[in-house]
C-alpha cells in the first residue's frame with residue numbers, strides 16, 4: 262500500500278497545483294502529519310488565525326459582538342499582534358498546516374490585512390477568508406482574488422429584518438453587505454455562505470427560500486451550524502427542539518432534491534449532521550477533534566484544548582512556545598473525553614474523518630486527499 266502510494270505521488274510530480282493549491286506542499290505536510298499520527302503524536306493540520314480582537318458587528322452569539330466598540334478598539338490596539346509578529350506566527354504554523362483560515366474579529370478591519378494575506382500566499386498556504394463582508398468595498402478585490410482560495414461570507418440571514426436582529430446592525434449595514442456580495446460576484450471572487458442558525462432565522466430554512474436567495478447573491482455553496490450557546494451569558498439563542506427538527510428535515514429535503522436535480526447552492530455540511538440532531542438532539546462524535554486545528558488568538562495565544570477552558574494555566578503564546586511544545590501540553594487530555602460542544606458545526610466536523618473535515622472550509626483539499634492519499638480519508 263505504501264509503495265503504491267509513493268508511486269502515485271511520483272506520477273503527480275508535474276501537477277504542482279490543484280485548484281490553486283500547491284499539491285506537493287500539501288502532500289508533504291499530510292505525510293508528516295500521518296507519520297506523527299502513526300507514533301501517537303497529534304499535531305495540527307489546519308490553521309485558524311483570529312487576526313484581531315475588533316469587529317464592527319454586534320452578534321449576541323459571539324464574544325467579538327461586544328457593544329463597547331471603543332473599548333474593543335483599545336483592546337485591539339493593545340493586544341493585537343503587529344504585522345511582523347503575525348508573520349513570525351505564520352512562519353511557525355506553516356511548517357505543519359496545509360490550510361489557513363483567516364478570521365476575526367473582522368480580519369478586513371486590519372489596515373495590514375492584504376499584506377498579511379499576501380504573506381500567507383507567499384508561504385504557499387491556501388487561504389480561506391471568513392468575513393462579515395461589511396468592509397469588502399474598501400479592499401482591492403482583484404488583488405484579493407489572486408491571494409486567497411475563497412471568501413466564506415458570514416451571512417446569518419438573507420432577510421433584512423432577521424439579519425439585523427442576529428447581527429445587531431441597522432438596515433443600512435445590511436444593504437452595504439448585500440452590495441458587497443454583488444461586488445464579489447462582479448470581481449469573480451469565489452464565495453460561499455456560512456450561516457449560524459439561531460431562533461431568529463429558522464423560517465428561511467424551513468421554507469427553503471434561503472437557498473434561492475443565497476444563489477441570487479452569487480453563493481454556489483452554503484454551510485450551516487446551529488448556534489452553540491455561550492457559557493458566559495445567561496441567554497439561549499438556540500431554537501426549541503421542535504423548530505430545530507423542522508429546520509433539519511427541511512435542509513435534508515433540500516439536499517435530497519439538490520442531489521437529484523441540481524440547481525441551487527450545494528450544502529457543504531454532510532447530511533449526517535442534520536440526521537444526528539434530528540435523532541439525538543445533538544451531533545455525535547467519539548472524540549473531539551479540536552486538536553486538528555490550531556486556533557491562534559489575536560494576541561498570538563493558543564488555548565489548550567479550546568476557548569472553553571480559557572484560563573492562564575491553559576494559555577500558551579506562539580511567540581514564546583513552539584507548536585511542538587504546545588501540542589505536547591497535558592491539557593489536551595481534556596479533549597479526549599469532553600463532549601460539551603453539542604451542535605457546533607466546526608467541532609462536529611473536526612471530530613469526523615479527515616476527508617469529511619476537509620470538505621467544509623477547505624474545498625479542493627478533500628479532492629487532493631481522496632485522489633492522492635485515500636488511506637488518510639478515514640483517519641480520525
Ligand code: SF4
Pocket residue numbers: 316317318319320323324325326327365366367393415428
Ligand atoms: S460578524 Fe463575526 S466576528 Fe463579528 S461579532 Fe458577528 S460573529 Fe463575531
Ligand code: SF4
Pocket residue numbers: 549550551566567568569595596599600601602608
Ligand atoms: S467538545 Fe470540549 S474540548 Fe472539544 S471543542 Fe468543545 S468544549 Fe472544547
